[in-house]
Amino acid sequence: MVMGFGAIFSQLSSITASIMFVYAMYEQFFPYNVHKFFEKYIHKFQDLMCPYIEITFYGSSGEYFKQSKTYTIIQTYLSTNSTQRAKRLKAEVVKESQTPLILSMEDNQEIFDEFNGVKVWWSANSTAPSPTMPQFPVGPNSNVRRYLTLTFHKRHRDLITTTYIQHVLEQGKAITMKNRRLKLYTNNPSDEWWDTKWSHTSFEHPAKFETLAMEPEKKEEIIQDLVKFKKGKEYYAKVGKAWKRGYLLFGPPGTGKSTMIAAIANFMNYDVYDLELTTVKDNNALKRLLTDTSSKSVIVIEDIDCSLDLTGQRKKKKEKDNDEEKEKVKKKSDGEEEDEAENKKKRKSEVTLSGLLNFIDGIWSSCGGERIIIFTTNFVDKLDPALIRRGRMDKYIEMSYCSYQAFKVLAKNYLDIESHDILFPIIEKLLGETNMTPADVAESLMPKSVTDDCETCLKSLIESLEIAKEKEKEEARKKAEKAELKEEKDKQEFAQEDEKVENGVIH
Ligand SMILES: Nc1ncnc2c1ncn2[C@@H]1O[C@H](COP(=O)(O)OP(=O)(O)OP(=O)(O)O)[C@@H](O)[C@H]1O
Numbered sequence: 444m445v446m447g448f449g450a451i452f453s454q455l456s457s458i459t460a461s462i463m464f465v466y467a468m469y470e471q472f473f474p475y476n477v478h479k480f481f482e483k484y485i486h487k488f489q490d491l492m493c494p495y496i497e498i499t500f501y502g503s504s505g506e507y508f509k510q511s512k513t514y515t516i517i518q519t520y521l522s523t524n525s526t527q528r529a530k531r532l533k534a535e536v537v538k539e540s541q542t543p544l545i546l547s548m549e550d551n552q553e554i555f556d557e558f559n560g561v562k563v564w565w566s567a568n569s570t571a572p573s574p575t576m577p578q579f580p581v582g583p584n585s586n587v588r589r590y591l592t593l594t595f596h597k598r599h600r601d602l603i604t605t606t607y608i609q610h611v612l613e614q615g616k617a618i619t620m621k622n623r624r625l626k627l628y629t630n631n632p633s634d635e636w637w638d639t640k641w642s643h644t645s646f647e648h649p650a651k652f653e654t655l656a657m658e659p660e661k662k663e664e665i666i667q668d669l670v671k672f673k674k675g676k677e678y679y680a681k682v683g684k685a686w687k688r689g690y691l692l693f694g695p696p697g698t699g700k701s702t703m704i705a706a707i708a709n710f711m712n713y714d715v716y717d718l719e720l721t722t723v724k725d726n727n728a729l730k731r732l733l734t735d736t737s738s739k740s741v742i743v744i745e746d747i748d749c750s751l752d753l754t755g756q757r758k759k760k761k762e763k764d765n766d767e768e769k770e771k772v773k774k775k776s777d778g779e780e781e782d783e784a785e786n787k788k789k790r791k792s793e794v795t796l797s798g799l800l801n802f803i804d805g806i807w808s809s810c811g812g813e814r815i816i817i818f819t820t821n822f823v824d825k826l827d828p829a830l831i832r833r834g835r836m837d838k839y840i841e842m843s844y845c846s847y848q849a850f851k852v853l854a855k856n857y858l859d860i861e862s863h864d865i866l867f868p869i870i871e872k873l874l875g876e877t878n879m880t881p882a883d884v885a886e887s888l889m890p891k892s893v894t895d896d897c898e899t900c901l902k903s904l905i906e907s908l909e910i911a912k913e914k915e916k917e918e919a920r921k922k923a924e925k926a927e928l929k930e931e932k933d934k935q936e937f938a939q940e941d942e943k944v945e946n947g948v949i950h
C-alpha cells in the first residue's frame with residue numbers, strides 16, 4: 444500500500460517527538476554544556492527529518508462549536524480539487540447551493556495542490572469525541588472536531604502563508620458565490636418601526652439576456668456596462684466613488700422591464716431586494732431596510748412614479764378619480780371617521796423624495812458596496828427631475844415596443860425558428876407600422892394547442908398585428924375627427940364673436 448505524504452510526515456514527526464521526549468526525561472541529569480549541545484543537534488535533526496510546516500484549520504471554534512467560515516470556504520475550494528484527486532469522498536446536500544451535491548474529502552484522505560509550481564498537501568482529519576463534553580448528535584454541534592491540515596516545505600513559508608492562503612480563500616469565496624442559490628427579498632409591510640425587515644425566498648426567474656427581446660446593440664451595451672461594473676472594485680476605490688450603479692428602466696407596460704431586472708440578477712449572480720416603498724413607514728425605516736441589504740445585490744423599486752404618491756396603488760388616472768369621488772361620498776355616510784382612520788393607516792408611508800435621494804447619494808447607502816439600484820417607471824416624464832438628474836442615475840434604459848430584431852429573439856425562444864421566407868417579411872413590415880409590446884408578441888407566438896405548429900403561431904401573430912394596426916388607424920381617425928370638430932366649433936365661435944362686434948353688440 445502506498446503511504447500518503449501526510450502519513451509519512453506524521454511518522455517522522457512521531458519519531459522526532461519520541462526522541463524529544465526521551466531527551467526531556469533525562470535533561471536534568473546532563474550538565475549545562477552537554478544539554479546545550481544536545482538541544483542544538485536535536486533541533487537540527489528535527490529540521491532534517493521533517494522540514495515541513497503544518498497549518499491547521501478547525502471546522503468549528505469555541506466550546507460549543509460555531510461553524511468556522513474559513514473552514515467552509517477552504518472546503519469549497521478543495522471540493523473542486525478533491526473530487527478529481529481524492530479517492531474517498533463524502534457527499535453533502537447543501538440547501539443554499541445550486542449544485543445539489545457537494546463532494547468533499549473523507550476523513551484521513553489527502554490531496555495535493557499546486558501553486559506557482561509549489562506543491563502543498565491538504566488532509567482532512569477529526570479529533571476523537573471528547574468524553575467530558577456533552578454528546579451532541581452529528582452536525583455542526585457535534586463534539587467531534589473536524590480540521591483540515593495544510594502541509595508544505597518550510598522554504599515556501601512566505602509564499603504559502605500569504606499568497607497561497609489568500610488565493611484559496613478568494614477562490615473558495617468565488618465558487619461559493621457562483622454556486623449559491625439567488626434570493627429574492629421583499630420587505631414586510633409593518634406599522635411598527637422595529638418590525639421592518641426583509642423576508643426571502645429563492646429567486647428562480649429563468650430570464651436571461653439571450654432570451655430578452657431587444658435590439659442586439661442595446662443589449663450588448665447593457666451587458667458591457669454590467670461587466671465593467673462587476674470588475675470595477677479597484678476603479679471605484681481609486682476615483683473615490685461608492686461601488687454602486689443606478690439604472691432607470693422606462694417604457695410602456697409589457698416591454699420587459701421586470702424581465703430585464705431578472706436577467707440582470709441572473710447575469711450578475713446577485714440577490715434581488717424588491718423594495719415596496721409604499722409599505723415603508725418613513726425615511727428611518729427605509730434607511731434601516733437599506734442598510735440591511737447585502738453586497739452583490741440588485742435593489743429594485745418598481746413603478747417609482749406610483750411609489751412616491753403614497754397611495755401605493757398602481758392606478759390609471761380615471762380609476763384614481765373614481766376612487767376619490769367614492770371617498771367623498773363615503774365621508775358623508777355613517778362611520779366616516781372609522782373608515783378614514785383605516786385608510787390613513789393603510790397609507791401610512793411617509794417616505795419622501797429627499798429620503799429616497801439620500802439613499803441613492805448618502806454615505807450609508809454604500810455600506811456593503813457592489814450594489815445595483817434599479818428604478819422602473821411607465822411614465823418617465825412624470826418623474827421628479829431631482830430623481831432623474833444626470834449623475835444620480837448612471838444609465839437610462841428605454842424598453843420599447845417590439846422591433847423586428849426583438850421579434851426574432853422571441854421567435855427563437857418560443858418557436859425555435861430563426862427565419863421564415865414568407866411570414867417573417869410580413870411581420871417585419873407590420874411591426875414597422877404598428878406598436879405592439881414584446882409581451883403581446885410573445886402571447887401571440889405561444890402555441891395555443893398541441894397541434895399548433897410554427898406557421899400557425901406566426902399567422903396568429905400576423906392576425907393580431909393586423910387587428911392592432913386597424914385599431915390604431917381607427918383611433919387616429921377618431922382623433923382627427925375630434926380635432927376637426929373642435930376646429931369647426933372654434934371657427935363658428937370666432938365668427939359669432941366677429942358678427943357681434945360688427946353689429947355693435949360688443950365694443
Ligand atoms: N423584452 C422582452 N423580452 C422577452 N420577454 C418579454 C419582453 N417583454 C415582455 N416579455 C414577456 O412579457 C411578460 C411581461 O413582461 P414584464 O413583466 O417584464 O413587463 P414590464 O415592462 O415589467 O411591465 P409592467 O410595466 O406592467 O411592469 C414577461 O413575462 C415576458 O414573458
Ligand SMILES: [Mg+2]
Nearest residue numbers: 700701702745
Ligand atoms: Mg414590471
